[in-house]
Amino acid sequence: MKHIKRALKIHRIFMAQEFKRMMEYKGDFVVGIIGFLLVQLSNLMFLWIVFTQIPNLAGWSIYEVVFIYGLSLIPKGIDHFFFDNLWSIGFFIVRKGDFDKYLTRPINTLFHVLVEKIQIDALGELVMGIALVCVSAPGIEAEWSAFRIIAMIFMIPFVTLIFTGVKTITSSVAFWTKRSGNITFLFYTFSDFARYPATVYNRFVQNVITYIIPFALTSYYPALYIIKGENPLFNLGMPVVAAVVLMGIGIFVWHKGIRAYESAGS
Amino acid sequence: MIHVENLRKEFKKTVKDPGLKGSLKSLFKPKSEKVVAVDNISFKVAEGEILGFIGPNGAGKSTVIKMLTGILTPTSGSCTINGKNPTQNRKSYVKEIGVVFGQRTQLWWDLPLRETYGVLKEIYEVPEDSYKKRMAFLNEVLELDDFISSPVRTLSLGQRMRADIAASLLHSPKVLFLDEPTIGLDVVVKDNIRKAIEHINEQEKTTVILTTHDLADIEQLSKRMVMIDKGTKVFDGSIAGLKSKYGQIRELYFETDVKNAAEVLGYAEHFSLSSDDLSVEPEGNSVKVRFNSSIVPVSDMLSYTLNKINVSDINVKGADIEEIIRRLYEQGVD
Numbered sequence: 239m240k241h242i243k244r245a246l247k248i249h250r251i252f253m254a255q256e257f258k259r260m261m262e263y264k265g266d267f268v269v270g271i272i273g274f275l276l277v278q279l280s281n282l283m284f285l286w287i288v289f290t291q292i293p294n295l296a297g298w299s300i301y302e303v304v305f306i307y308g309l310s311l312i313p314k315g316i317d318h319f320f321f322d323n324l325w326s327i328g329f330f331i332v333r334k335g336d337f338d339k340y341l342t343r344p345i346n347t348l349f350h351v352l353v354e355k356i357q358i359d360a361l362g363e364l365v366m367g368i369a370l371v372c373v374s375a376p377g378i379e380a381e382w383s384a385f386r387i388i389a390m391i392f393m394i395p396f397v398t399l400i401f402t403g404v405k406t407i408t409s410s411v412a413f414w415t416k417r418s419g420n421i422t423f424l425f426y427t428f429s430d431f432a433r434y435p436a437t438v439y440n441r442f443v444q445n446v447i448t449y450i451i452p453f454a455l456t457s458y459y460p461a462l463y464i465i466k467g468e469n470p471l472f473n474l475g476m477p478v479v480a481a482v483v484l485m486g487i488g489i490f491v492w493h494k495g496i497r498a499y500e501s502a503g504s
Numbered sequence: 505m506i507h508v509e510n511l512r513k514e515f516k517k518t519v520k521d522p523g524l525k526g527s528l529k530s531l532f533k534p535k536s537e538k539v540v541a542v543d544n545i546s547f548k549v550a551e552g553e554i555l556g557f558i559g560p561n562g563a564g565k566s567t568v569i570k571m572l573t574g575i576l577t578p579t580s581g582s583c584t585i586n587g588k589n590p591t592q593n594r595k596s597y598v599k600e601i602g603v604v605f606g607q608r609t610q611l612w613w614d615l616p617l618r619e620t621y622g623v624l625k626e627i628y629e630v631p632e633d634s635y636k637k638r639m640a641f642l643n644e645v646l647e648l649d650d651f652i653s654s655p656v657r658t659l660s661l662g663q664r665m666r667a668d669i670a671a672s673l674l675h676s677p678k679v680l681f682l683d684e685p686t687i688g689l690d691v692v693v694k695d696n697i698r699k700a701i702e703h704i705n706e707q708e709k710t711t712v713i714l715t716t717h718d719l720a721d722i723e724q725l726s727k728r729m730v731m732i733d734k735g736t737k738v739f740d741g742s743i744a745g746l747k748s749k750y751g752q753i754r755e756l757y758f759e760t761d762v763k764n765a766a767e768v769l770g771y772a773e774h775f776s777l778s779s780d781d782l783s784v785e786p787e788g789n790s791v792k793v794r795f796n797s798s799i800v801p802v803s804d805m806l807s808y809t810l811n812k813i814n815v816s817d818i819n820v821k822g823a824d825i826e827e828i829i830r831r832l833y834e835q836g837v838d
Contacts, residue, residue, distance in 0.1 A: 244629075251626050259614045262655065339610050341575045342603045343627055344595045497577040497591075500515060501570055503562075 248345065249353045256356045270358065278362045285370075296438045301377030302465055303435065308370025310432045310457035313394055315364030317401035322357035324405045329419035332412040335502025348406065348492050380465045389474060390464050396481040397456040401429065403484025404451065406492055413495030429453040435461075452480045505711060506549040506572070506679065510581035513542040513567050541567045543735040544581070549713065551678075554705055556722035557715040559732035560833045565715045568732065569683050572713070573603050585679055599628065602672030606684035609668055611656040617667050618652050621674060628675035635674075642670040645700050662693035669697070673704065680704070682714040686721055698724050719826055731832070738832075746828060752798040753827060756805055758818040759790045766791055769812055775800045794827075 260267045285307070295303050331337050331351075340347040375382070408425050411418035428446075432453040436444050447454040455477040463473035517539045520530040542564045549555050559565050570576040572583050574590030574597055582589060590597040611620045625635045643649055646666040651659055659667060665685060672680060682701070686694045702725060704710050716722060722729050723743060731739035731746075739746060762768060766786040771777060771793060781796035795805060802820055809815065 248626060251623055255612060255615065255619065255623060258619065259612070262614050336608070338570070338575045338605065338608065341594070342573055342598050342601070342610075344599045345627060346595075499576070501575055503566070 245349065248349075252353045253356060260358065274359055274362050278366055281362075281366060296435060298435045298437075299378070301374045302461075304370050304374035305378055305465065306435055306457050306461045307433045308367045308372075308374060309390075309461055310429075311363045311367030311370070313398040313456050314401055314429060314432075315360050315362070315367055316394070316398045317405070318357055318360035318363060320356060321352045321402050321405065322360065323351050323355040324402075324409045325419060325422060326355075327351060327409040328412045328417065328422045330417075332499065333416045333502070337499060338501055341496070341499075347496060348489060352402070378465055381467065386464050386467070389470075390460065393460045393474060393477060396478045397460065399481035399485045400452060400456050400477065401426075403481065403486075403488045406488030407484065410488065410491040410495040413492075413499045416500075425451055429456070432457045434458075452477075452484075455480050505551040506583070506585050506713075508548070508568075508572070508581075508583045509546050511542055511545045511568065511571060511578050511583060512540070512580045513564075513571060513576060514579045515539045515541055540735055542571070542578075542732075545732070545735075545737050546581075547730055547737065547740060549711060551711055552705065552709040553728065554701075554712040554714070554726040556726040556729040557713065557732065558717070558719070558722060558729060558829065559715075561717075563732045564735040565732055566683060567735075569681055569713070569715060573601060573681050574598055599675065600678045602675070602677035602680045604665075604668050604672045604680075604682050604685055606665065606682070606687040609656070609664060610671055611664070611667055613656050616653050616655055617648070617659070620656065620667075620671060624671055624674050630675055634676075638674060638676065642673060645703050646670050647696075662689050662696075665689065665693075665697060666700070669700065673710075676708070677710070679711045679713065682712065684716055685714060686716060686718050694718070694720070701725060719829060733832075747822075752796050753794055753831065754797045754802055754805075755821045755827075756793040756795065756802075756809070756818070757790065757821070758809065758815045760813055760815050761789070762813045765813055769809065771795070774808065775804075 285304075289300050289304060292303075293300060298306075327337070337347075340350050343350060380386070404425050405422055408418055408422040411421055428451045431439065431443065431447045436447060436454045436458045439447070444454070448459075459473045460477060462468050463470050515538075516536045518530060519535045519537055520526045545564075545568060547555075557565050557568070567576065571578050572590075574594045577591055582591075585597065585600055588597045588600065611617065612623070621639065624630075630638065643652075646669060648667060648670055651663050651667070656664065656667070669682070669685065680701075685701070686697055689697065698721060701712060701714075705712055705725075712725070714721065714725070727742055729739070729741070729743060729746070730737060739749075741749075764786075766784050769791075771784060772779075772782055775782075775795075777795065777799065781799055783794045785792040793805075797805075806818070806820070810818070
């Protein structure tokens with residue numbers, strides 16, 4: 239309990255630093271917000287054009303497709319907002335020897351890296367995801383029981399960890415290879431498959447995004463239960479298991495990696 | 505207090521042929537070789553001691569410091585501070601140490617300096633009242649007041665270094681590691697920083713380990729120095745000890761009307777000195793001769809010179825520490 243309290247406090251302090259940092263450059267911040275709104279607007283228009291052209295997709299109604307699409311953006315956005323700093327590990331922190339700093343401070347290095355930065359752009363995905371879910375839900379013929387809604391909300395932190403776990407594993411590779419940003423990018427790209435119902439893909443892709451790089455677990459499978467009430471044990475249980483396993487592997491590889499870290503000449 | 509035992513660090517280095525072709529070849533057929541950066545180094549440091557680390561670039565100083573600060577994991581051997589080991593319990597180990605890398609900063613680049621200290625206070629769990637006392641003390645020693653409200657990016661290098669040293673001392677560490685703390689600073693700022701380090705060492709019995717290329721840092725601060733070359737310890741002792749061990753070099757300087765005095769004198773042939781033990785630098789009317797006084801006594805050198813040519817001014821100097829180190833770096837240690 240004491241540890242959690244301290245972790246939350248440090249997280250809050252780092253967040254505050256980030257907001258102060260953004261406020262330090264007000265012009266950049268304002269332009270960033272305007273740019274972010276424009277990007278979201280164009281995304282929305284694109285979606286509207288696409289989805290109005292297709293009445294249904296592999297047996298899924300337009301509302302259901304939009305729901306799954308929106309649901310996939312929420313965990314992705316949360317991970318992107320809070321834990322974007324992992325990308326820097328793979329691209330330059332390790333390569334330039336800047337990881338030294340984390341190792342000389344008395345807090346868990348992975349935690350420190352995760353909470354150090356926030357990425358304000360991610361609000362786009364988050365807002366968009368929530369909006370799409372809210373807009374599409376009334377059009378879906380499902381039993382909207384309280385339990386299903388609670389289940390949906392309960393799943394979000396876990397499926398977020400699927401993203402964070404994959405990023406942690408691939409970023410840790412940098413401790414050995416010095417640079418692994420492109421590996422993270424490759425795996426992260428698979429999350430695009432999660433936007434659409436897994437049944438639109440062939441068997442092979444389905445298996446990959448379910449069992450190997452399990453981004454289908456972040457949105458499609460939970461939605462299967464929420465919309466159709468199917469197989470809660472797999473559709474809700476599997477994402478939780480995957481989140482715990484991936485994050486567990488991530489933490490393990492990270493700490494192995496630290497021992498292989500070579501810093502950089504100075 | 506600090507025990508370093510048989511510390512060793514190996515790196516694996518990928519060997520590539522030059523150019524794009526070499527890079528491609530290495531991609532498909534990687535070759536690597538083992539590089540020993542630090543080889544079996546042992547030493548002890550007592551509480552309150554200031555230890556200076558010197559050695560040429562690439563000698564392994566930073567690698568040693570990085571193992572002592574828990575950044576690098578040793579290939580073998582160990583280092584402990586008060587019995588704590590960084591590879592076993594990093595978090596409690598780093599609470600006892602403060603680290604400054606002259607070439608990097610741990611300050612929040614975009615924010616006023618004060619913000620950095622606020623965050624470090626939480627990271628190191630410094631209670632509010634000791635934090636206030638600590639800041640007052642650091643303010644006094646390092647004179648932070650002038651720029652504590654300025655964003656870090658606007659600080660001069662000297663101010664940034666003071667700020668970084670303060671940041672590393674906020675949690676009252678028992679050991680302070682300084683990796684090139686005076687790099688790139690002007691003489692006055694260097695002096696201020698040395699005085700501050702000295703002051704903190706005296707006031708709080710903080711053990712200090714510093715690496716530097718500026719020997720004045722070591723001469724002013726530490727009684728003891730460790731010299732590293734090619735990953736091994738080549739000297740461990742006082743500066744006076746180093747001078748008496750390697751300081752047999754003397755510098756003879758004279759002015760004369762004789763042209764080509766250096767050739768006329770022909771020191772090398774006359775005393776049969778090798779280039780290790782003799783260097784002659786004629787410069788206009790004057791000549792500078794550095795020679796090993798354990799082979800040719802100063803009196804012989806003087807009488808030979810005075811008998812051979814007319815000299816209008818002459819003096820002999822003992823080698824300074826810079827000179828000794830320069831020779832050691834160039835020739836290695838026997």
